[in-house]
Ligand SMILES: Cc1cc2nc3c(=O)[nH]c(=O)nc-3n(C[C@H](O)[C@H](O)[C@H](O)COP(=O)(O)OP(=O)(O)OC[C@H]3O[C@@H](n4cnc5c(N)ncnc54)[C@H](O)[C@@H]3O)c2cc1C
């Protein structure tokens with residue numbers, strides 16, 4: 220039987236850091252990108268990994284907030300996060316200005332697997348699911364794997380960072396629910412419309428977004444016989460495998476749960492069951 | 496002389512700062528972040544005889560100055576604990592206390608027996624008080640009689656420090672404390688989490704799959720202080736104070752109320768270096784206030 224809590228080994232590069240904000244960029248009144256001066260994370264992290272931030276220096280909110288590493292500059296020693304203000308913690312985080320130092324734990328979690336047998340990659344993002352995919356695109360380009368982005372949002376003004384994908388040479392296709400940019404509909408419908416592209420190429424599929432979207436992508440990719448990796452989000456307390464709070468249902472009969480912070484956040488869709 | 500040294504039963508601790516079960520893994524998770532050997536001791540995640548997968552999701556929810564959990568004692572089981580976790584713990588120069596969970600009195604006993612055979616631990620903390628696992632409608636810690644039976648049976652098996660962890664979710668914590676003491680416990684951990692509940696107003700569903708869970712964090716500290724105080728009036732064995740400790744002031748508050756040592760729980764999630772920091776802070780406090788022996792503070796509460 221496979222052990223229930225297998226991979227609880229300490230993460231060797233894990234550090235508690237005080238990171239200075241060196242750049243802040245608003246995309247919409249709710250979506251913001253923060254850049255931190257921090258060579259440790261810039262140099263040692265891999266796409267898919269995340270950090271856990273103490274967003275205030277009091278107990279409100281009490282717990283840290285996890286965010287994917289969005290982009291790194293290994294040479295200049297900075298990394299970025301991209302997030303949306305949805306509640307108390309992200310609200311507090313968005314109020315910090317350039318020059319502020321934040322208490323950051325990282326890098327945490329596993330990372331997207333980039334395999335040499337794949338000559339191309341398809342990236343599928345729903346909303347803020349775009350965040351970890353820019354870092355992934357950076358690494359894919361480094362590894363000479365050509366990437367294409369399918370990116371869905373509610374409307375045109377929420378579409379962000381595509382310029383950075385363009386600069387990396389990653390082609391993109393958009394979908395918006397209100398039809399204000401690209402295909403009118405959800406990103407899953409965009410993927411269905413571009414099915415030929417997905418099926419024909421020898422590509423790895425990478426996806427990030429809300430769970431219902433990822434479950435749909437999982438079902439679609441299974442039908443197309445494509446291997447797919449997804450990056451998951453759950454509520455989380457510690458971020459490094461101690462509290463055992465961040466569970467997701469697994470597909471293994473002997474091991475009913477996986478822990479997003481240490482078994483993930485990246486999983487092959489065959490490992491997990493995201494149905495409600 | 497080490498002015499922070501305290502004694503719990505037959506156990507000498509280099510300082511009164513321990514880490515609480517379920518918030519510190521099996522120690523090794525923190526090895527990259529702190530010097531574990533500076534701690535007075537650490538308490539492991541619960542260990543049961545078989546591996547346990549734990550409760551369905553969602554298992555945690557945040558509340559004002561606190562968090563609810565219903566982890567359900569997910570753990571590797573005693574065999575994996577001995578094979579994979581104990582070798583690391585044995586190498587540490589700190590007191591290792593294993594938190595024991597069981598569905599039956601016999602399960603508590605058999606887990607302790609297996610660990611005794613492997614050796615290398617300083618004590619056991621009997622978790623008769625987890626609010627998240629109820630067996631056959633019987634919640635162990637709610638009954639003085641069953642607490643006494645579990646404790647007495649464990650006492651027959653081990654000479655190591657035997658600590659009984661009490662629940663606040665009972666009619667009289669003092670009565671249960673007395674029962675554990677009479678049955679041979681060396682010390683009492685006060686307290687486990689407080690039963691709590693939160694509801695999502697959008698979905699109208701409870702925020703935890705198990706509906707209720709255990710509240711921890713700064714929100715529960717006043718409850719824990721009151722329970723420590725109550726237990727000092729009922730039992731004479733040392734008390735380990737637990738509940739919402741975030742700062743050195745909080746540690747002092749527990750010691751003054753009558754706890755001989757403390758455990759730091761939820762605070763480890765916010766600041767994984769807090770336990771070691773508290774040792775430093777307590778040292779500094781004693782130095783600045785010219786306290787030669789921390790035992791001078793313990794139980795120094797003034798009640799008219
Ligand atoms: C590994 C990981 C990586 C992440 N990366 C990013 C990222 O790059 N960018 C980004 O914007 N967000 C990311 N998130 C989500 C982010 O952590 C949450 O948005 C944030 O914690 C919300 O905090 P809050 O206090 O603002 O909201 P809260 O006040 O805690 O919650 C507001 C509402 O949102 C819901 N909610 C909170 N967190 C989540 C979640 N994770 N999934 C679904 N619903 C949730 C709550 O139930 C509540 O209804 C990531 C999460 C994880 C686990």
Ligand SMILES: Cc1cc2nc3c(=O)[nH]c(=O)nc-3n(C[C@H](O)[C@H](O)[C@H](O)COP(=O)(O)O)c2cc1C
Nearest residue numbers: 515516517541622686687711712738739740760761
């Ligand atoms: C996520 C989590 C898991 C826990 N698991 C256990 C456990 O396995 N055994 C146990 O005796 N107590 C467990 N506890 C209770 C703590 O050890 C402690 O008694 C409680 O959290 C109160 O202290 P705090 O407010 O400092 O966290 C757990 C608490 C939390 C938050």
